[in-house]
Amino acid sequence: xxxxLLRVFFSIAASTDLPRRPLCRRxxxxxxxxxxxxSGVNNCIYLSFFVSxxxxxxxxxxxxxxxxFESKRIVFVTVGTTSFDSLVRTVxxxxxxxxxxxxxxxxxxxxxxxxxxxxxxxSGEDGSLVVDYFTFSSSIADxxxxxxxxxxxxxxxSIFETLRLGKPLIVVVNEDLMDNHQSELAEELAERKHLFCxxxxxxxxxxxxxxxxSIVPYQSGDASPVAKLINRYLGFPAD
Amino acid sequence: MVxxxxxxxxxxxxxxxxxxxxxxxxxxxxKPIRNTSQRHLSTLVVLGSGGHTAEMINLLSVMQxxxxxxxxxxxxxxxxxxxxxxxVFEETLDDKTSLQGPDDTQFLQIYRSREVGQSYITSxxxxxxxxxxALWLMIKIRPQVILCNGPGTCIPICAIAFIFxxxxxxxxxxFYVESIARVKRLSLSGLLxxxxxxADQLFVQWPQLQKQYPRAHYVGRLx
Numbered sequence: 001x002x003x004x005l006l007r008v009f010f011s012i013a014a015s016t017d018l019p020r021r022p023l024c025r026r027x028x029x030x031x032x033x034x035x036x037x038x039s040g041v042n043n044c045i046y047l048s049f050f051v052s053x054x055x056x057x058x059x060x061x062x063x064x065x066x067x068x069f070e071s072k073r074i075v076f077v078t079v080g081t082t083s084f085d086s087l088v089r090t091v092x093x094x095x096x097x098x099x100x101x102x103x104x105x106x107x108x109x110x111x112x113x114x115x116x117x118x119x120x121x122x123s124g125e126d127g128s129l130v131v132d133y134f135t136f137s138s139s140i141a142d143x144x145x146x147x148x149x150x151x152x153x154x155x156x157x158s159i160f161e162t163l164r165l166g167k168p169l170i171v172v173v174n175e176d177l178m179d180n181h182q183s184e185l186a187e188e189l190a191e192r193k194h195l196f197c198x199x200x201x202x203x204x205x206x207x208x209x210x211x212x213x214s215i216v217p218y219q220s221g222d223a224s225p226v227a228k229l230i231n232r233y234l235g236f237p238a239d
Numbered sequence: 240m241v242x243x244x245x246x247x248x249x250x251x252x253x254x255x256x257x258x259x260x261x262x263x264x265x266x267x268x269x270k271p272i273r274n275t276s277q278r279h280l281s282t283l284v285v286l287g288s289g290g291h292t293a294e295m296i297n298l299l300s301v302m303q304x305x306x307x308x309x310x311x312x313x314x315x316x317x318x319x320x321x322x323x324x325x326x327v328f329e330e331t332l333d334d335k336t337s338l339q340g341p342d343d344t345q346f347l348q349i350y351r352s353r354e355v356g357q358s359y360i361t362s363x364x365x366x367x368x369x370x371x372x373a374l375w376l377m378i379k380i381r382p383q384v385i386l387c388n389g390p391g392t393c394i395p396i397c398a399i400a401f402i403f404x405x406x407x408x409x410x411x412x413x414f415y416v417e418s419i420a421r422v423k424r425l426s427l428s429g430l431l432x433x434x435x436x437x438a439d440q441l442f443v444q445w446p447q448l449q450k451q452y453p454r455a456h457y458v459g460r461l462x
Binding site: 157234 | 384418423439442444458460
């Protein structure tokens with residue numbers, strides 16, 4: 001009976017907004033204490049279920065743009081100044097869109113650059129992804145900031161701009177490029193777990209296996225060692 | 240007969256002198272200066288596209304603006320963004336250090352020897368044109384320091400700088416920072432400057448690259 005009441009309370013707490021948050025948190029701590037002292041195995045399972053649910057609810061609320069309960073979770077696809085039709089075509093497939101929906105993403109915005117493939121727009125009435133596209137924009141940074149996931153070509157500009165913002169990033173290597181050195185950087189950074197790396201044909205698998213908790217935050221580099229060496233080389237006094 | 244011998248003799252002498260001078264220049268390249276009497280050195284910055292320019296701006300932002308002045312920025316004529324970024328960078332400097340150093344920063348465009356996708360036959364002509372343009376710009380600027388980090392446009396400029404050294408027109412120091420995008424192999428520009436020993440110092444941003452090219456310096460990541 002008590003458990004049933006608690007369950008009702010939590011469903012209310014999780015769905016309503018900020019004012020209830022402190023109460024909700026107090027209850028979590030209370031429950032945690034109870035959990036540690038409770039004896040029945042069944043009770044324990046129930047309680048842990050509640051704790052995890054409630055914790056998820058408050059966590060997501062604290063973290064504004066990424067809210068579980070908020071309607072918008074944007075995936076931003078960028079190809080930079082190049083054309084990368086095979087990527088645009090891939091993200092436009094039902095397979096990839098379905099995987100993105102499954103992961104809880106609601107919007108798909110595609111920056112298609114000089115490409116000639118035009119993706120299908122969708123306003124998402126039937127519960128599918130909302131899809132929109134544009135060719136170029138001077139405010140790519142704003143799109144990156146508003147996105148919850150970024151799928152990018154392997155250009156170092158886009159990669160580091162995204163990493164600096166601390167956003168989850170999937171880099172898709174363009175295999176059509178002649179001198180394909182771009183994959184080097186993406187693969188190295190993927191090995192260091194700063195981002196995920198794939199090819200157009202494996203993109204849906206990368207999304208399927210997406211584990212945002214495995215990402216290691218990227219520490220920005222520092223140019224001063226180079227400047228110091230150049231200064232020393234040219235015989236300028238060290239400061 | 241005597242005339243022929245004297246011509247050959249003269250040619251041999253000139254060739255020997257030239258070889259000696261080239262060897263001297265190569266041996267002097269990559270030797271650091273102990274103490275400079277110069278207060279500032281004119282600096283040529285070769286900008287590439289996108290990521291290259293971002294890296295270069297990162298480097299410039301930590302360098303002493305009064306020592307590396309006046310500054311000349313060069314970018315490919317088809318690349319509008321890079322010079323624009325350099326403009327923005329210089330403007331932010333003007334606010335902070337308007338009183339320091341000679342301030343006649345210039346922004347220049349250079350013809351590219353080959354556009355992406357251009358055919359090889361027509362690129363012979365455009366390469367010659369690009370070389371001539373680079374020579375003209377280098378005669379005008381005669382920089383003491385050249386900073387570059389990857390774009391192909393830096394090769395004709397560095398080659399001309401080398402010729403200037405051999406002919407004694409201007410001694411310049413070439414610093415090449417390999418792009419962060421190069422993890423396993425040097426770019427063609429980097430490889431040429433490394434093998435021909437044209438760059439005074441060559442920096443790489445990944446340790447595994449330094450192992451392959453021991454004369455390069457590993458300096459960590461710029462981005």
